[in-house]
Amino acid sequence: MPVNKVHGKAALASVGSFEHTIPPPFPHCKLVIIGASAGGSAVVRDLLADLTASYPLPVVLVQHLHPDDRGLLVENLDSEMTMPVVGVLDKMPLRPGRLHVAPADYHLLLESDSRLALSLDAPVHWSRPSIDLFFESAALIFKQDLCAILLTGANEDGAEGMQLISRLGGRTLVQDPASAAFPRMPQAAIDQHAAQWVLSVDRIAKSLKNLGAEVSNG
Amino acid sequence: MKIEDYDAEVNDIELSLLLEGIYQRYGYDFRDYARASVTRRMAQFMQDNSNSSLLDITGRLLRDPDYFYRLIPYFSVSVTALFRDPHFYAALREKVIPMLRTWPNFKIWHAGCATGEEVYSMAILLQEQGILPRAQLYATDISQAALDTAKAGIYSLDTMRKGSANYHQAHGGNTLSDHYHVRYNAAAMNAQLRRRITFAQHNLVTDKVFGEMQLVICRNVLIYFNENLQNRVLELLWESLDYGGVLCLGDKETLAFSPIVERFQVIDKHNHIYKKAV
Numbered sequence: 001m002p003v004n005k006v007h008g009k010a011a012l013a014s015v016g017s018f019e020h021t022i023p024p025p026f027p028h029c030k031l032v033i034i035g036a037s038a039g040g041s042a043v044v045r046d047l048l049a050d051l052t053a054s055y056p057l058p059v060v061l062v063q064h065l066h067p068d069d070r071g072l073l074v075e076n077l078d079s080e081m082t083m084p085v086v087g088v089l090d091k092m093p094l095r096p097g098r099l100h101v102a103p104a105d106y107h108l109l110l111e112s113d114s115r116l117a118l119s120l121d122a123p124v125h126w127s128r129p130s131i132d133l134f135f136e137s138a139a140l141i142f143k144q145d146l147c148a149i150l151l152t153g154a155n156e157d158g159a160e161g162m163q164l165i166s167r168l169g170g171r172t173l174v175q176d177p178a179s180a181a182f183p184r185m186p187q188a189a190i191d192q193h194a195a196q197w198v199l200s201v202d203r204i205a206k207s208l209k210n211l212g213a214e215v216s217n218g
Numbered sequence: 219m220k221i222e223d224y225d226a227e228v229n230d231i232e233l234s235l236l237l238e239g240i241y242q243r244y245g246y247d248f249r250d251y252a253r254a255s256v257t258r259r260m261a262q263f264m265q266d267n268s269n270s271s272l273l274d275i276t277g278r279l280l281r282d283p284d285y286f287y288r289l290i291p292y293f294s295v296s297v298t299a300l301f302r303d304p305h306f307y308a309a310l311r312e313k314v315i316p317m318l319r320t321w322p323n324f325k326i327w328h329a330g331c332a333t334g335e336e337v338y339s340m341a342i343l344l345q346e347q348g349i350l351p352r353a354q355l356y357a358t359d360i361s362q363a364a365l366d367t368a369k370a371g372i373y374s375l376d377t378m379r380k381g382s383a384n385y386h387q388a389h390g391g392n393t394l395s396d397h398y399h400v401r402y403n404a405a406a407m408n409a410q411l412r413r414r415i416t417f418a419q420h421n422l423v424t425d426k427v428f429g430e431m432q433l434v435i436c437r438n439v440l441i442y443f444n445e446n447l448q449n450r451v452l453e454l455l456w457e458s459l460d461y462g463g464v465l466c467l468g469d470k471e472t473l474a475f476s477p478i479v480e481r482f483q484v485i486d487k488h489n490h491i492y493k494k495a496v
C-alpha cells in the first residue's frame with residue numbers, strides 16, 4: 001500500500017470524529033488470522049504489503065481455493081510480498097514474520113502446542129479448508145490473544161468462527177462490505193454480531209502495522 | 219450442540235476421560251490423536267446423537283459396545299481415491315520403480331490403506347511396468363469396514379471416472395479400464411491385481427512392526443496423530459523398512475519436523491519420498 005495513503009488516513013484519524021476508526025492498542029496479541037474467499041488474494045496482498053520478516057507475530061491465511069490448486073497461491077503471494085510466505089504442511093510450527101497459507105482440499109486446525117494441523121474431514125458449508133473450523137480451533141487455543149480478520153467472499157463461512165473469537169475476548173476486524181468485491185461473507189459476520197470493527201482494507205492494514213509496533217514494544 | 223456452547227477447558231478434561239475409557243475398555247488408543255480434530259469430531263458425534271456432554275457418552279459407551287461401534291467411525295474417516303495426487307504416481311514411476319527393479323523380489327506395505335484404492339493404483343502401476351509378478355503387497359488399516367471394501371475390490375463407476383482422470387494426469391500407460399471389468403453398474407478390479415495383495419487389520423498405534431519392506435506407503439494417516447504419536451509411528455515405519463527401502467508420505471506430510479529425518483535421505487522433497495539411510 002502506498003505510504004502517502006497511510007498518512008492520509010492517519011491525518012483523518014486525528015480529526016475528532018474519526019478517532020475511533022482505528023482499533024485501540026492490543027499489545028498482548030499472539031497471532032493474526034485471516035479468512036478470505038472470492039476476490040481475496042489481491043486484498044491479502046494489499047493488506048500485508050507493508051509487513052516484513054521482522055513482524056513480531058505469525059500470520060495465518062485461510063483462503064478458499066479450487067481443490068486442485070497445487071501451491072500457486074503461495075508462489076504468487078511470495079513473489080508479490082515482502083513478508084515470506086509458506087504453504088502449510090501438517091504439524092508445522094507457527095513462526096513470527098511468516099504468512100502461513102492453508103493448502104487446498106484439507107481443513108486447517110490449530111493444536112495447543114501452536115502447531116498447524118491438517119485434516120481430511122468432510123467439507124463444512126461446501127468448503128475445505130473451512131474458515132469457521134480454523135477460526136474456532138484458534139479461538140479455543142489463543143482466546144483473548146487472537147486478532148482475526150474476515151475479508152471478501154461469496155458465502156457465509158467465517159461468521160461463526162468470528163463469533164466465538166469475539167466471545168472469548170479476541171479481536172475481530174471485518175472488511176467493509178461496501179469496499180469488498182464480494183460483500184456476502186463480511187456482511188454475514190456483521191449480521192451475526194461477530195464484527196467488532198468494520199473497516200476499509202487500508203485501515204485494517206494500518207491497524208496490523210500498529211499491532212506489530214504495540215506487540216514489539218510490549 | 220455447537221462448539222460455542224460449552225466450556226472449552228471442562229470439555230477437554232471430559233475428552234481425556236472419554237479417550238481413557240475407550241482405551242481401558244476396548245483397547246483402542248486414540249489418546250494421542252491430533253487433539254483439535256478429535257475435539258471437533260466428538261462435538262459432531264454429540265450433535266448427531268443429541269447428546270449434551272462427553273461424560274454422558276463415556277458412561278454409555280463403557281457399558282454398551284454397540285454404542286462404541288457407532289462412535290468408532292468418527293476416528294477413522296476413510297477418504298481416498300484411485301491415483302490420488304497424480305504427480306505422486308509420476309514421481310513413483312520415475313524415482314522409485316527403478317530402485318524396486320534392482321530387487322529380485324520386493325515387498326510393499328500400504329499402512330492405512332482405507333478402502334483400497336491406493337494399493338490397487340500401486341498394483342496397476344507395477345503391472346504396467348512389468349514387475350507385478352515380483353511384488354508382494356500388504357495393505358492394512360485399523361478399520362475392518364474399510365478393509366472389507368478393499369478386499370472386495372468393487373467400486374462405483376463414479377470412483378472409476380475420477381480415478382481415470384487422475385490416471386491420465388499421472389501419465390498412465392494404457393487406460394484405467396484395462397484393469398477392471400464392469401458388472402451390474404459397478405467396477406471390479408482384475409483378479410491379477412487382487413492376487414498380489416494381502417489385506418489385514420493392523421493398528422499403527424498398538425500393533426507391531428510389519429516385516430522387511432522395500433517400500434512403505436503411509437499417506438494421509440500421520441495427520442490423524444499428534445506430534446508425539448507421529449514420532450512413535452515413524453519409528454515403527456523405520457523399523458519395518460529394509461536398509462535402502464523407501465518411505466512415502468502424503469502430499470502435505472513431511473519428516474522435516476521430526477528428529478527421525480536424520481535417519482532418512484530425501485529422494486523427492488515435493489512428493490515427500492524418503493530412503494532409509496544405511
Ligand SMILES: C[S@@+](CC[C@H](N)C(=O)[O-])C[C@H]1O[C@@H](n2cnc3c(N)ncnc32)[C@H](O)[C@@H]1O
Pocket residue numbers: 120293294295296297298299302329330331332333336358359360361364420421422423436437438439442468
Ligand atoms: C485418509 S485415509 C488415507 C487413505 C490412503 N492412504 C490415501 O492417502 O488415500 C486414512 C486411513 O487411516 C486409517 N487409520 C487411522 N488411524 C489408524 C491407525 N491407528 N492404524 C492404522 N490405520 C489408521 C483410517 O481408518 C483411514 O482409513
